[in-house]
Amino acid sequence: MRNQGKGNFDYDVFKAMYDADPRIKELVINFDQEKIEFKQSEVDDVTGAAADGAAATAADANSVTNMAKSATDVGAKL
Numbered sequence: 001m002r003n004q005g006k007g008n009f010d011y012d013v014f015k016a017m018y019d020a021d022p023r024i025k026e027l028v029i030n031f032d033q034e035k036i037e038f039k040q041s042e043v044d045d046v047t048g049a050a051a052d053g054a055a056a057t058a059a060d061a062n063s064v065t066n067m068a069k070s071a072t073d074v075g076a077k078l
Contacts, residue, residue: 011033018024018031029037 029039
């Protein structure tokens, strides 16, 4: 931000803005003294138990897909 020529953000200024404005919280995953990590997609919001649930859902979807393939597999007899 220093090189842009339009003001200066430091950690304390950004932290105050982050704490005060929920819109910024929606855009940022993590930040520290050196960097700010922005969300790249909605998947960035998935953490912990929610991520485990998503993995279980994917496994369930694979099971359903496999069952559907088995149910429609009529073999080479046709």
